[in-house]
Amino acid sequence: MTAIPLEQFDAVLGSTSTEISSVALGGRILSTSDEWFAPASSLLKVGPAPSLKGQFGPKGALFDGWETRRHNPTYDWVILRLGPQAGGQLVGFDVDTANFNGNEAPEISIHALALTPQEESETGNALAENDARWECVVPVSPCGPSQRHLFTVAQGKGDKVYTHIKLHMIPDGGIARFRVYGVIPPPPVGQGEGEVVSTDNAAMNVLDLAHCLNGARVVFTDDQHFGAGSNIILPGRGKDMGDGWETRRSRGKGHFNWSIVKLGESGFLSYAEVDTAHFLGNFPESTEILGTVHTSPSIPSTSDVQWTTLLSRTKLGPGRRHFFPLLENTTPFTHVMVKMHPDGGIKRFRVHGRRASPILAANLPLASLPAVSVPQDIQDPLPSATSDPFAPVSALSSTPTTTMGIVVHGTFLAASPLTSEAFAPYGAVIDGPSSRNPMEKAFKVVNQGTAKKYLNLAEIVNDYPTDAGARTNIHVYRCDPATTMPFEVKLLERHRFTTQAFIPMVPVGGKQEGFLVVVALNSKDDRPDLNTIGVFEATSEQAIQYHPGVWHHPMIALGKAPTDFACIVNESPLHPGLDCDEVEV
Structure with missing residues (x-):
């Protein structure tokens, strides 16, 4: 285990791993020893912890995080289930004591174990805190008040896949946020997220190779001023602009922003989806998609690596799922770059194709593979209250094309x-x-x-x-x-x-x-x-x-x-x- 300076976060954790404890991936708290002052579930909240200074509830001062009673003679603990169903390989951790000052956790340690589906079905929420299978992945380490503490996983523990994490707070106190970073292994054939299974030959299965639950991760983003680039490969379509990728406004001629996605597996790519949900007045003018083969663990650069254009610059629209056929390729790409011209926001980015390894293993000619149909664009702007905060309520209401939905404060929301x-x-x-x-x-x-x-x-x-x-x-x-x-x-x-x-x-x-x-x-x-x-x-x-x-x-x-x-x-x-x-x- 090594403590990491905060300025090295991107190099050590951000570009090498995924937040596999995230609730967006299904991460959840299973049990805890104590949460008298503040619930353990707050540890996994998506955003940073806000200060609630000066606010009080029935049990005292309010904190956005996990806080336990005083005077614990040993330690408090919380057990969480990692989001990916099959677990993940651990890279590091972020223990944030934001706003806890004088009541912060003095020390922590972190433990992990792996359960098979059958073991997990039998255990459920009753996973014991003192189970003999827990392995220490971060030994007892000091924490300071109101700051982030970054740790890498203990030596020898990074190659194993774990499903559950236990955080010790020694002896008691408060922690605002807890992030677990790791690598999601590619799922077995037929078990990928959203995988379309071929009844003729599993090598013909089609799946989103850029989906985080299929092992992909964003390894580089040039600008994430308003929203992180890693959001574009999350499940679902999110809830507002905050869980997409959004850059500064550019002023220079010819400007563009870009993110690089390392695919879960190398693949023969068929079509891409660029979703601008919730980006109604700040969507990119156009997009461009490129692919490359890069087997080194380093990040492929824009200058030293040969990039192939899979989609030339193409216009985008607001609040829409755009589907683009990609240039036919005989190369199984490992990385894909998505550009937005000149700036703006993208909610999700999907790249559908076939895994390269089973096709190459079966020596299947690419020309013999059936074509993959490309969906039609879907206009679904998903307007949020923040899309036009100055509009009167009456302006938000419109004549719906369907009555299947609800009305809240005079605003129609379709189901x-x-x-x-x-x-x-x-x-x-x-x-x-x-x-x-x-x-x-x-x-x-x-x-x-x-x-x-x-x-x-x-x-x-x-x-x-x-x-x-x-x-x-x-x-x-x-x-x-x-x-x-x-x-x-x-x-x-x-x-x-x-x-x-x-x-x-x-x-x-x-x-x-x-x-x-x-x-x-x-x-x-x-x-x-x-x-x-x-x-x-x-x-x-x-x-x-x-x-x-x-x-x-x-x-x-x-x-x-x-x-x-x-x-x-x-x-x-x-x-x-x-x-x-x-x-x-």
Whole structure:
């Protein structure tokens, strides 16, 4: 283990790894020894911790982070699950004590272990703090007040794949943010994120080779003044401009900005997607895409490496998913560069193609491979409240092309299809292969070969205080269908300490037609952040589970008859006041 000066972050961690603890990838807190003053879940918040100086709650001064009681004779701990399903190879850590001064963690240590899917299914949230399999990856190290502390992984531990991390805070105190950086191994053939599987030959499978969960990472960005370049390969389409890549305004003639993506695997590339969601007045005028072969661990430069133009300079539009066929290539590229002329913002960047290794191993002629169809552009601006903060509310309302959605404060929000990627910030989608999600998920054959068990789709989380005596219950809600569309939303609720799953049962009268899901993240004032509202239309084949603390509307059934939902939730019979918060919006 080596402590890293903050100015070396980009060189040691930023360009070599991915934040594999990020909630955007599915990272989540499983358990903790204590969170009396501030919840451990705040450790994984995406943004930096703001100062709450001068603000007080029932238990004292407020801090955005994890803070425990005083006078612990040993240490406090928190266990988290890394985001990638198969885990990742560790590179380093960022322990940030921002705003904790006089109550910061004096020392920390970090531990890791790896569980197989079967072991994880059996263990769940009950992974023991004293499990003998924990390995020390950062020994006891000092921390100072209100500052970031960077560490590399201990020698000999960087080649192993881990799924779980345990952070020790010695002996007690507060930590604002905790980031785990690592490398995501490429998934096995057939198990890639969004992989389109060929029934004829697995070598013909198509997947997004630039997706972070498929092993890709952004290794260089020339300007990330308003938004990090690494955001462009995250899952989903995000919630606002803050989780995209945005540069300064340029003034020089011929200016452009660029990011370089190291693909998860070398591949024969078919088409790219450039998404400008939420960038409505600051999207790039045009884009350009290039590829290269670079086997060195160094970052390929713009001058010393031969770059091939895969897409010549092409105009872009606002709030749109642009799909571009790439120049036919006989070379399996390892890196792709995306340029934006002259500046602006890109939300997501995808590069779809076929893995090179199985094609080369099978000696398949490239000309024999079936063509990959390129989707049509999708105009979906996803306007946010920040896209025009000076517009009156009436100006935000427009005549919708569909009534499937909700109305909040007079503003219509259309429902979008419920997918795992889009719903990830709010919770988990529980389904198997379906019309909405045709890709095969990880499974094992059980029940004497008569069934497929789809693994680890949603984890039941119980973050209640230990003295709350919380236990898991199953309820049934019979929900009447919505009488009108769009549906007017007047309230939201949340369960701060527990996940909550809703699973449609046998439809009453056989006329169940799905349901609407309305969700929002928490704001700094501990109320729903209406800028983060998500509206999703689920089919009868799907179920959902909310993350702890996510605001949501009660179930909105569709169709002509009531729908029964099984609800799985943790509850405290000793302190029922902890169970649910409800607010008007």
